[in-house]
Amino acid sequence: MHDRVPDGHSSRNLTQSQGKDQILVPLVAVGIVIALTAVVVMTRLYRLSEVPPGIINDEGANGVDALQVLQGQHQVFFAEKASGREPLAIYATALATLLLGPSLLAFHLPPALASAGAVLAVFWLGLLLFGSDEQSGRPRPWRGLTVAGVGAGVMAASIGQTFLARGGFRANFLPLILALSLALLWRSWGHTDRRKASWWGLALAGACAGLLLYTYIPARFAPFLFLLFGLSFLIPFGDVAKARIKAEWPKAGLFVAVAGLVAAPILTYFILHPDDFFFRSREISLSLDSRRPLLGAFLNNVVDYLLIFGVAGDPNENYNFAGKPLLSPWEALFFWAGVGMSLWRWRRRPPYRLLLIWLGVMLLPAMLSYNRGHGPNALRIIGAAPAAYLLVGVGVWETARLLKGRISFQNATAAAVVGLLVTCFILAQGILAYRTYFNEWVGTPNYYAAADAEIAAAAHVLNMQPSDAPSVYLIPYYLSNGHHGFDYLYQGEAPAHVIHSTMTHLPQRIESILASNEEVSSVKVVDWNDELRWIGRGEEYTVALLEKYGTYLGSQQHTFLQVHTFTDVALDRPWTFYANLGPPSVNYDGGISLLGTALGQGDTQLAAQPQINLGPERTFWIAMRWQTAPGLDTEFALSLRLHDSEGGGVYQRDIVLLDPNYSRTNNWPPEQPVETLYHMEIPPDLKPGEYELRLIVYDYETLQPTVELGVWKPEAVLAFLQVE
Template sequence: MPDRVSVVQSSHNVTKTRGKEHVLVPLVAVVIVIALTVVVVLMRLYRISDFPPGIINDEGANGVDALQVLQGHHNVFFAEKASGREALAIYATALATHFLGPSLLAFHLPPALASAGAVFAVFWLGLLLFDRDEQSGQLRPWRGLTVAGVAAGLMAASIGQTFLARGGFRANFLPLILALSLALLWRSWGHNGGRKTSWWGLGLAGACAGLLLYTYIPARFAPFLYLLFGLSFLIPFGAVAKARVKADWHKAAAFVAAAGLVAAPILIYFILHPEDFFFRSREISLSLDSHRTQLGAFLNNVVEYLLIFGARGDRNWEYNFAGKPLLNTWEALFFWAGVAISLWRWRKRPAYRLLLLWLGVMLLPAMLAFNRGQGPNSLRIIGAAPAAYLLVGVGIWETARLLRGRISLNNATAAAAAVGVLVTGFILVQGVIAYRTYFYEWVGTPQYYAAADAEIAEAAQVLNKQPSDAKSVFLIPYHLSNGHYGFDYLYQGDAPAHVIHSTMTHLPQRIESILEANEEVSSVRVVDWNNELGWIGGGEEYTVALLEKYGTYLGSEQHEYFQIHTFSDITLDSSWTFYESLGPPSVDYDGGISLLGIALGKGNTQLSTQQQINLGPERTFWIAKQWQTAPGLDKEYAVSLRLHDSEGGGVYQRDIVLLNPNYSRTSNWTPEQPVETLYHMEIPPDLKPGEYELRLVVYDYESLKPTVELGVWEPEEVIANLQVSESH
């Protein structure tokens, strides 16, 4: 009798506990969602129209293509700009631009919203994966809330994810769509916890899976995740596996059919244009690593990307703050604990198995790509980040259970208080730290403005307000690139505007061709950057010098980042050059190329190569050369400009591949036709004052073997004597 009373009492307590949980679990979930919303709004959306203050050049291609979409030009893959772009982010930007106009807000809002949505998608997925026992199907709501809340909180407050979200990267759509697809697939498959199969849910899960191919290149690995996860249920293959295939093949077919239907347009495009599918992959192939074999480069990447979990991170200021790892030290400890527990429970816990497969498959694209000296690339692993955060949540939950002697929280009120307070507090504390890092330690630094190309956005906004017409031309000299997609998206003025590389080899010809393309030019307005913008690199003085030489200076306007100089009466009757005539030396080389003459100068003043040149504190000058190749030349040549001190020691060197105005290398030049090249030299500020020789070496770009002067048989030619003064 006492045993029966005990059983009844125990049953009553369980029922009472479940009744309380029925009320408390949704309440705690709402509190966690509110905390997530606060952090997401602050880190992803707060003043998104102002921070960051510009558009990164490569990402600006999305904006330019979005403008084309609004003009009726539609594609499933935009191949022309920046190594090719998937369509989803472009159409989202087009939608925002339609309502908000070309602006920083319209450009940055869609990726930021996608990143914000990914936080809540990961929270939902975490609840689905961990709110029930995998074997019995019994509810485990506190486990689900803990794992999901920790994972979503880490993602919301991640400084690296904040950089990517606010940076306008199309990659932000990948974690959102992938998390939604997995959540819908898990929820709709049926059986777990008595859930019935949802065919609509399976169709939506498949549609999201197909949509992944329109997000970002690493999403092309996602099909392997679905395949491997499905096959993992068939190990070991036997009678049980066969029965499972027989029972569930129609669900898999529905999922695959929906995915294939959505992905069909881009798959057909890549079948018809395979070069577009492989183009970017070739650009970042491991074979580009000149210091290692491909296997060595891959193994080096494996180490780099494993160290991102707690040791060191991406050093690219566009993607991350101060090289911070994806997870800090204590987060990494729980992450590795989660990995270990998931490996231990691999066979019996599908949720743990999914996280490990997700992490491994979505890290692989980054590990197979060549990193150019910036350490691990956080953008390329954005698809793996949610799995990493969920594994941290798993590690925290399992560690807490272990420390409590595996005693569960039977008191619903105590469980609610523990999970609600700890998880919510964790999210808010992480949010405060991230907010302080971004808005107080990052915003306003030189790296902040440089990473966002803020000066280009400011130029576009200022020029939009300038009175202009089709007969005026704006020139924006820019040392970092020839053209800028962010500027092209933001600038909406009537006058043609061109971002030109300020120190390009053929600057005079480039400017002349721009002006000749206009039927009539009434004025040319040149942006001249302020000297304190050191990250731009300078060189705009060469454009100003050319306009002073071939036009009439009218005046200047001062703005925050730059001045605008106006010129009129532009002369286009003769070819533009910095020099009036070429002087010695002229050199015939044994490799089938000849130097016909050189000219040196500063600004619009040509200097004599026969006299010592005093550079002054600016330490900059230009050097023009005229070349000619012999018939049958099949080599690609480069030049090396070298400074030697009075004792003959080399102190500075600049190497440049020889290109004609069409950017063709010497093997493709027209034989016996003169080709001019122009180089802008800037002597390092730390070089000691004194007398130096400037020497020229011409060499085979492939073999690095120098060619020598006929009759002299020496590779080096002295072309100028320089007097270097103290720098500013």
């Protein structure tokens, strides 16, 4: 049926218009769905087996747990890795892995399908919310198609949503389940005289609502969305509200009961393990912002997340492209128009009210989180994004009404124009998103870096290695110690270890790995190609250690890396970079002593002399041996500083003192030597010349330095360096 019929039209014309609408509305809806499907296939699913080319470390934990699920280890909350994760995405990944094997496609497919499904669910929800008059229940199909088509189209073609969909994030399940729950609830409630309540539909809506807690942390705010929207029907509270409560409570009771039943397993888990419920929240609490009071930090976040609508977006390239805002400037214009009209129609128009409550409640998880000065976080607002996109559709519709006065679609031409415009808009936006992602992003160095592509390449190469003799693979990696994405993708028989290439106790770590294997005939070390600038350096230290304690056999060259093979590895003596330690030795008044130091490059220890020439290489390592006194309860850190010939500080690196077990100094065994190794990289813009390398040891909590006994100064000179 048409939206409005001007007075004076004959009943015959009205009947003809209604008949045409009955034919045109389904055709236009099908056309829009086809356009939406084409866009999500282009942006979410096209070349998904190879784009992106890797798995982000944190998200890779889902894959590792999916492998454990396939081995029979089932949980309602996976607390061990990556600050704890909800299980829905993990079980979906397990199913995909069962069907496709551990692969990039199996890992990325479930979240991508969830994101694609969310677009269609938002379209359906928009049709339900705006496809009929809120007061009379009369159909208003063209309003519904416009709002739903524009909103879902903007969502389908969003470059930010494309990044999130392809990134393997479990958060993609949140907008899908939330949109389905709201759509089922709206459709089944029977809020008009023409539609009776559907008890099965309400039960399904409740099941989806309960399932939300299994998706992503911000879903914990969804109950407040349902509660506030329900309470909004009781304002002002009086006899009408009391009558409504009496009439509607059975439906609300069924919805809440089913939601509680579905959510019961994870709620029970959190009751028994409250630390797991709060752990991630404590990690990103606003109280961690040391620069602002709590209210100031919150208000700063409010500004950041309001600017995301048309001004500035998330700069994190795992979540977004080039810091683009969630909405383009023209989309933001209609969004704010939609917000304004929704506020104007707050009391009498429940669909408008729902979108505002949805937007406000689901923005709160992001606004209450500490972003560490990195700007807005697109992942944390994913639950609010569908409401924002539908508000764009509302803005388009309401703007058109204001400009035209009244919209009357009484003929096929006008209806076809609406359908054609919305469909063309969706396709045009989709083409722009496709060009941005595949032409401007794919293939750039940042594209490979953001996806940890080199780790996936290493897993692929090592999976292809023959397993004819007992071997151990070492993958030095500057960005992390261990990598969940590698653990998911690597399926070889030989043990493989991703180790931090410049970790404090690298020699002891490698020695421990090799000693833990009963038989090792060869050690194969990954050496990244020099063009992979985003990885940083450091693998040469692992290679140097193997050259020192083993026999080099040869290398294999691959696209991203080389694999060096060593044999006859000696494990009969402790592994170190240095032959001996030299001065200075320093006894501090804080109960800690420096027993000696050594400097070197690669497998070469630089001879102790008045001045050490680093040569053209601007990297070196420094080994130190420490000892603590009994009863020490201080956590110490050290500061390594370069000073120029005039005494001015030009470079500084601060490090918490840790032993090989990653224990801080207050937990070290007293009077037992502890060795540390640090890799220093002098900035490339530092001018050639002579520099002093100085050491300061200080209390990590109070920042108060400890001083040398008898000298009573905090600084000790470790070496004089000549930088070329």
